[in-house]
Amino acid sequence: MKSIAVIGAQWGDEGKGKIVNYFARDYHWVVRFSGGANAGHTIYVNNKKYVNHLLPSIDPRTESLGFLGAGMVIDLEQLIREIETLEYDFPGIGSRFYIDPEAFAVLPWHKEQDRLLESMRKKPIGTTGKGIGPACTDKVSREGIKLYLLEDEPALKERLENMYTLKKELFGGRLGMNPEEMFGYLLSLRDKLIEIGVNFTSSIDLSKSFREGSVLFEGAQGVMLDLDFGTYPFVTSSSCTVHGVTSVGFSASELDAVFGVIKAYTTRVGSGVFPTEEDSSIADTIRERGVEFGATTGRPRRIGWLDLPAIKYAIARSAFTHLIITKGDVLSGLDEVKVCVAYEIDGKEKAVPSTSHELFKARPVYRTLKGWSSISDRAFAEYIQLIESETGLQVSHISYGPGTDEILKRSELFDR
Incomplete structure (x- = not known):
């Protein structure tokens, strides 16, 4: 398959980084198309753990390249730290990463705004404090800093002064750096990125390379955190569905496959509705x-x-063609396992919600299954078969540990 996407099908943290890293060895390009440093994709290379918040989860041992698309909001200081961490073990790897100059910068002002706004809310959202929401707000209100301004210093300086004037009116003197300090800060980060070999290149200029080679799109967070279709307002500030690939000049219809990644159970970080949450x-x-x-x-x-x-709601919103299950091994040893197969909403049973708001009213309808001692057990196979019959999609791969190679194709597991 020349072009695929790996998308989170729950509230993020499904193990996408590992799955992307597993597939990446077979792809020329790995592309992040949305989100920012509020994502955390954990990968293991040569038994060493790396956590990428911004970098695409390429396999450093291969010749794969990483692209950060225009749909992202990028904390340049965090990006440099991540590249330097990889540089220690893989010298020269910085030159394998490309950034679209149309992407937006996350500034220290945005992080301070994030903390201030969260402290002012009657009911906090539970943000990561990474400045993503305020950066996206500035993007939409046409106040933001696109990365191409780093090469147009007079325009950058003017934009920073305009931003600061507005922010000072809204937040007083609580934002730290003044415009001149922010200007110097951004130029120093630009120079450092150039020094370590990072390329600023438009997706238009790379379009031919994407299409003549092979490309793997790496989603951030999960569909239930999508700005448009997630459990609003307890969501992130960008696209978490496959349709975000438009920011790199692709259409979802061009992709050969869209893999939705789910855990064998469900997790969520921060506030917001969670119908199947357990407090036992x-x-x-x-x-x-x-x-x-x-x-x-x-x-x-x-x-x-x-x-x-x-999950069926996520399938409808993000056009998955396959599912990948992670952490089935974590449930090994339980006497029984519960699965929510429907919701009761306003007294009526419903197999899939029509809107994200219905999750706020949903009461789970459970089916109880026999537990398994290992993922090789018949009971685990029945668990997978239930998922497939309920969703209408085949589970293509099953992950059973943190290591990149601790994953099996469905046939490899069940044929054993």
Whole structure:
């Protein structure tokens, strides 16, 4: 397959980074098309752990290249730290990353705004504090900094002065740097990126390379956190569906496959509705076994049973062609496992919600299955078959550990 996408089908943290890293060895390009440093994709290379918040999850041992698309909001300082971490083990890797100059910058002002706004809310959203929301707000209100301004210093200086004037009116003197300091800060980051070999190249200029080679699109967060279709307002500020690939000049219809990644259970970080959430001791057991703590924030993740109505909603919103299951091994050893197969909404049973708002009113309808001692057991195969029959999609791969190679094709597992 020349072009595929790997998308989170739940509330993020499904293990997409590992799945992308697994596929990346067979692709020339790995492309992040949305989101910012609020995402955390954990990969293992030569048994060493790396957490990418911005970098596409390329396999450093191959010749694959990474592209950060125009739909992203990029914290340049964080990006430099991630590249330098990889440079320690893979010298020269910075030159394998490309950034679209049409992408927007996340500024220290945005991070401070994020903290201020969260502290002012009567009911906090539970943001990561990485400045994503304010950066996207500036993008939409036409106040933001596109990265191509780093090469137009007079225009950059003027834009920063205009931004600061407005922000000072709104937030007083609580934003730290003045415009001159911010100007110097951004130019120093630009120079550092150039020094370590990062390329600023438009997706238009790379279009031929994308289409003549092979490209893997790496989603951020999950469909249930999508700005348009997630459980608003407890969502992120950008596109989490496959349709975000338009920011790189692609259409979802051009892709050969769209893989929706789901855990064998469900997790969520931060506030917001969570129909299958468990608050019993079983949640603590799953959290500890699955090491369910945010890659970006370190916060303990909320734990719940697998939610098939939410997954079917995600399938409808993001045009998945296959599913990939992660962490089935985490549930090994439980006597029984519950699966939400429908919602009760306003007294009526519903197999899939029509809108994200219906999740706020949903009561889960569960089916209880026999547990399994390992993913090789017949009971686990029946669990997978239930997912497939309910969703109408085949599970193509099953991940059973944190390592990149700890993954099996469906046929490899069940034929054994």
